[in-house]
Amino acid sequence: MNRRDRLEGGDVIVAARDADATPDTTEIRRLAEAAGSDVVGEVTQRRTEDLRYNLGEGKASELARVVTDCDADAVVFDGELSPGQYADLLELLPPGTTLADRYRLVLDIFADGAGSTAATTQVRLATLRYELPRLERMEGEAALNRAFFEKGSPVLDAERRIDALESKLDELVDAAAARRERRREEGFDLVALAGYTNAGKSTLLRRLADDLDAGHADGDTAGDRHADLAESVSVEDRLFETLETTTRRATVDGRRLLLTDTVGLVADLPHDLVRSFSATLDEIAASDVVLAVLDASADEGCLRRRVETTIDVLAGDASGPVIPVVNKVDRLDEDARSTAMAAVEDVLADSDVEGREPVPVSSLHGDGIEDLRAAVLEALPAxxxxxxxxxxxxxxxxxxxxxxxxxxxxxxxxxxxxxxxxxxxxxxxxxxxxxxxxxxx
Ligand SMILES: Nc1nc2c(ncn2[C@@H]2O[C@H](COP(=O)(O)OP(=O)(O)OP(=O)(O)O)[C@@H](O)[C@H]2O)c(=O)[nH]1
Ligand SMILES: [Mg+2]
Incomplete structure (x- = not known):
């Protein structure tokens, strides 16, 4: 398969199209940066989708000129390019230019950062699911060319690998479920932190978690009993800093919790891709309580969209109560804080999750954390x-x-x-x- 869709750092131009408004490129720029690229320019267009290039033909040519003028290495397109659009747009760009769409970009960020077996397996699976329709298209075109099939059918090969990865992931998922069961028998309540990428989930985990040494006080020191607990939790102003679920202990009024930080969500990813990250969704589904962490410092429209993305995912997966945590309130004045709280309540009221009162907090500075602990305690089965x-x-x-x-x-x-x-x-x-x-x- 053509590998000119894999972003490998360098200078990129972002391209975006929206039928209803001038596209906002903030998020796609930050995603490109998270993949290690420097954004050196952008081309945007407000119009309906063009079948051939996605962008209109004139805009697509302008994009090619901008790539040449800026001597850029790659183009990142904010949306999904059909296999046909991908091929046609690539053809129009200067030779050697890499072209990646939003999904490919997210996959690359994950592929570069995934460490554990579960995370790597999930990323491989998601990548193959993304590539399959593109391979099918190539195979369709090559059907008359026998040489293409000499090494076997790439589509069949990809399908076989998808099956194998699915079984491997099932085993890992079963092992995680068994581990959660064991932890429940030991009396732990399971709390998951979910939310949009960069909302502050890992910062909140650090804020709520006991010191790792705390386990020693009750004699819980046996090495393997800590094997599922993370030693360090990374916090960074970068999208998708956390790429696998990590678990820490916390104590709230004597009740022992296992807090699990999950991989962030991002809008507009295909359902199949989200499904590949089943470890995150399983943690959410198996929790007694879910903390939906929301970045209140985003502007109101953005906050609403992110709350909607978060609630959409939770509506499908969370079985227990969901506590909306309105984070980063240290960045807001009184008015902005009330607007953010009202926006969150509004979106929740329209959903079918069992939403509790939103709790305003600053995970960074600690404001509101005692109220949050009280809300968690109240929501736990007792x-x-x-x-x-x-x-x-x-x-x-x-x-x-x-x-x-x-x-x-x-x-x-x-x-x-x-x-x-x-x-x-x-x-x-x-x-x-x-x-x-x-x-x-
Ligand atoms: N001002 C302010 N900044 C915060 C707060 N909570 C988190 N941040 C900052 O927001 C950025 C992202 O925080 P993380 O905890 O890494 O966010 P995350 O949700 O785990 O992000 P991903 O793992 O990338 O999905 C970091 O720069 C944090 O310091 C807060 O309450 N106030
Ligand atoms: Mg994180």
Missing amino acids: ATASLTVPNAGETQSFLSWLHERVDAEVTYGAETVAIEVSGRPSVVSEAERRAAALRGE
Whole structure:
């Protein structure tokens, strides 16, 4: 397949077209920068889609001239180019120019940054799903050329690789599900941080998470018990800084949480591509509570679109309550803050997610974080029970089992021990069962 669609740094021209408005190129510029490129110019057009080049023919020629004038290495198109448009536009550009559309660009950013097996597998799968229709088109054109098939059919080959990657990903997804189950049995509540890229998810994770050393206090030091917890969380003013899910522990009023930072969302990606990042969607689906992190410092139109993108994804995947976290309020005055809160409430009211009151915070400076903790606590599934066990025998080991999993207030009597527990409903009922066994019932 033609590899002139892979961006490898260098000077780029961004091109954008919108039928209804003058295109805003802020996001595509930042995506190009995240891929390591320097944006040296732009060509934009307000008009309906041209079948041949996507841009109108005159605009497409202007784009070619700008590439020559700026001596640019590549063009990044803000949208999806059909395989035909891709080939025709490439033909028009100076020889050697790289052409990437929005999806290819996002795939490249992910391919460059993916580290873990799950992330790499997801990116490979997404890339193949993107390439498949383009290969099909090439194969259609080459159908009369036997040489093209001598090494086998690229389409069949891609389909086989997609199947293999899907099975591999299924295994990884099953392993992640088993790990979450084990963590639940240990009494952890699962909270996912989701949201648009650069909203401040990782900053919030750092703000809420316990120090990694905190685990040592309760003796939870066995190496492999920490294997699913991230040591460091990277924060950067760059789109798609986080490319895989990372998990840290947090304690809210005695309840132990596992907080998972997820890969950011971005508008206008094909559904298939989003589906490839199933590890992120699974974390969201399996959480008890989702924090939808929103960058309130974006202008109102932009904020609304991002809230819509975020809520759209969550509506399909989140089963538990969603707490909208209106982040970066340190950048806003009172008026702008109320506008942002009203915009978020508005979009939520139109959706079918179980949205809670939005909480304004500054993850960077810490304002509002206590309110957010209270909101999380309130949204977590909870049960309470009053237990009585004999003050003898196995009771001590039962108490340490309890302390590891739920909030427990213990009062010792001469013959019996009274315990008030509150925490995850499944753990509280297991505690009731164990207490009954200790009483010999
Ligand atoms: N002023 C201000 N800046 C913030 C706040 N929270 C995050 N930021 C900044 O926003 C930028 C992005 O923050 P990250 O935490 O990396 O955002 P993210 O959502 O994890 O981004 P990706 O991983 O790229 O999707 C960084 O420069 C942060 O310092 C905040 O409350 N106030
Ligand atoms: Mg991040």
